[in-house]
Amino acid sequence: MTVAQTAALPPREADSVAASAVKAYQAEGRHADARERYTELVSRHQRRASRIAFHYLRDAAEADEAVQDAFVKAYSHLGSFREELPFEVWFTRILINGCLDRIKARTRRERWIVPVPEAPAGQRDFAERVAGRGPSPEDQVLARERRHKLAAALVRLPERQRSVFMLSHYEGCTSREVSALTGLNESTVRVHLFRAIRRLRTLLSHQLAADSSAVKGEKRVHS
Amino acid sequence: MSILDRLVSRHLDEDTLARIWSEASPGDGGPQHVHLAECAHCRARYAAFENWALEIRDEGVSEADDAFPPERLASQQAHILRRLEAAERPARVIAFPRLGRPVTASHGAPQRWVAAAAAGLIVGLAAGQLLDLRRSFYRAPTVHEMDVAQKGGRRNYVPPASAPSLASDDSILLYDGATAPDIPELQPLDAITPRMRDTDQQSR
Numbered sequence: 001m002t003v004a005q006t007a008a009l010p011p012r013e014a015d016s017v018a019a020s021a022v023k024a025y026q027a028e029g030r031h032a033d034a035r036e037r038y039t040e041l042v043s044r045h046q047r048r049a050s051r052i053a054f055h056y057l058r059d060a061a062e063a064d065e066a067v068q069d070a071f072v073k074a075y076s077h078l079g080s081f082r083e084e085l086p087f088e089v090w091f092t093r094i095l096i097n098g099c100l101d102r103i104k105a106r107t108r109r110e111r112w113i114v115p116v117p118e119a120p121a122g123q124r125d126f127a128e129r130v131a132g133r134g135p136s137p138e139d140q141v142l143a144r145e146r147r148h149k150l151a152a153a154l155v156r157l158p159e160r161q162r163s164v165f166m167l168s169h170y171e172g173c174t175s176r177e178v179s180a181l182t183g184l185n186e187s188t189v190r191v192h193l194f195r196a197i198r199r200l201r202t203l204l205s206h207q208l209a210a211d212s213s214a215v216k217g218e219k220r221v222h223s
Numbered sequence: 224m225s226i227l228d229r230l231v232s233r234h235l236d237e238d239t240l241a242r243i244w245s246e247a248s249p250g251d252g253g254p255q256h257v258h259l260a261e262c263a264h265c266r267a268r269y270a271a272f273e274n275w276a277l278e279i280r281d282e283g284v285s286e287a288d289d290a291f292p293p294e295r296l297a298s299q300q301a302h303i304l305r306r307l308e309a310a311e312r313p314a315r316v317i318a319f320p321r322l323g324r325p326v327t328a329s330h331g332a333p334q335r336w337v338a339a340a341a342a343g344l345i346v347g348l349a350a351g352q353l354l355d356l357r358r359s360f361y362r363a364p365t366v367h368e369m370d371v372a373q374k375g376g377r378r379n380y381v382p383p384a385s386a387p388s389l390a391s392d393d394s395i396l397l398y399d400g401a402t403a404p405d406i407p408e409l410q411p412l413d414a415i416t417p418r419m420r421d422t423d424q425q426s427r
Contacts, residue, residue: 031311035304042303046296051287060290064299071303076310147286150279169276170283194245197276198238 015041015087023078038075045088046071048171049095055166056099058151066102070095089180096163096181153203157196164189165196233258235265240272 009017018040025034049070053063074081074091081090154162163182167173168189175193179186235243235258243256259266291299 035307035311038307039300039304042300046300047288047291050291050296050299051284054287054290055283060295063290064295067299068303068306072306072310075307143282147282150282151286154283166283169280170287190245194242197245198241200279201237201241201275 011044012086012088015044016083019078019081019087020083022075023081026078041087041091042071045091049091052092052095052166052171053099055154055170056096056163057102058155062102062106063099066095066098070098073098085180089177092181100159149204153200156203157199160184161192161196161199164192165200168193169197234262235259235268237272240265240269243269244272244276 018037022034022037022041025031025037046067049067050063053066053070054060057063057066070091074094077094081087154165157165160182164178164184167178167181168175173181175186175189178184178189182189184192243259247255259269
């Protein structure tokens with residue numbers, strides 16, 4: 001089945017067909033064809049994969065590397081892929097494991113290396129520079145502040161709660177899908193999701209209360 | 224709303240709202256809860272809770288999407304394909320270096336000259352020292368040493384009373400005292416040795 005024909009199929013079936021085709025090409029030694037066909041899978045899952053990696057790692061460059069590693073690993077281990085399992089689930093599992101390994105390695109590194117202070121305001125990240133269209137500078141500052149608070153609250157969640165929350169809420173995965181991705185029981189997934197949202201609400205409302213009291217304090221000082 | 228109010232009115236608390244929200248699947252079309260269906264107040268609260276959760280999601284998704292604009296995704300895809308291509312290419316064997324030369328090997332020619340000059344200097348000095356030693360072993364005898372040797376070795380030598388004038392080499396050779404010194408140990412040899420004078424007379 002060609003790329004044009006698979007485009008008409010539902011995403012999961014299209015993935016399965018493409019993965020089978022890549023496997024067959026690899027077995028025949030037609031590596032150029034296999035790579036070309038694999039591009040279809042890469043383009044379909046790249047954005048979602050980058051998003052997941054970014055939520056795990058909170059660093060665009062590292063997330064980029066993690067996504068690349070996951071795609072390369074999936075390609076080289078495609079022989080062990082079983083068609084009855086959705087490619088998306090199989091690939092996302094590879095990606096999440098890679099991200100968790102990176103987090104562990106980072107934690108080990110940070111134990112020994114003093115963190116470099118953040119770049120001054122003038123030197124911004126590549127992503128920030130590119131995304132500079134649309135909202136006003138004030139809105140950007142506020143959005144950045146909100147994101148920072150949300151990220152700080154997410155970091156404070158236990159690892160499993162964070163994973164379940166990101167996959168089900170950010171990526172729109174069902175409990176069954178999250179269960180397949182994380183290896184947790186479906187009911188456990190629901191419990192983790194409930195605990196995660198409850199804790200997030202508490203953390204963010206505490207932050208809001210702290211912010212409003214700080215603003216009140218500032219006003220009192222000025223008056 | 225205080226706890227007392229909630230108990231009296233039996234409205235849903237935050238935890239229950241969170242539980243209802245977490246149990247509702249994304250594509251279900253809203254929660255199936257009896258109290259929510261009946262109580263407008265709780266429905267409004269649940270709607271606010273849902274909006275808050277949606278805001279969080281939008282914030283998180285837009286942050287990630289901002290970090291990965293289309294250009295970055297395109298470059299990421301190119302990187303992935305390049306890595307796949309590189310992984311399939313047979314590995315290039317790099318020869319193991321025979322000599323552990325330093326990185327500055329490109330400046331070898333002048334260094335070689337300097338080394339050769341240094342070696343030459345060392346060899347020269349060593350040779351000079353050796354020659355000096357040889358000279359000290361085989362040095363020329365002193366005047367005193369010559370006197371001692373003359374006195375010891377030629378004790379019986381008596382110089383002739385009338386020595387010829389040493390005008391030419393021939394006269395020296397014809398001089399009997401020079402060709403036949405009066406040394407007793409050599410006299411038997413002298414007796415059997417033909418003299419130049421004798422051969423000269425025979426040829427005449």
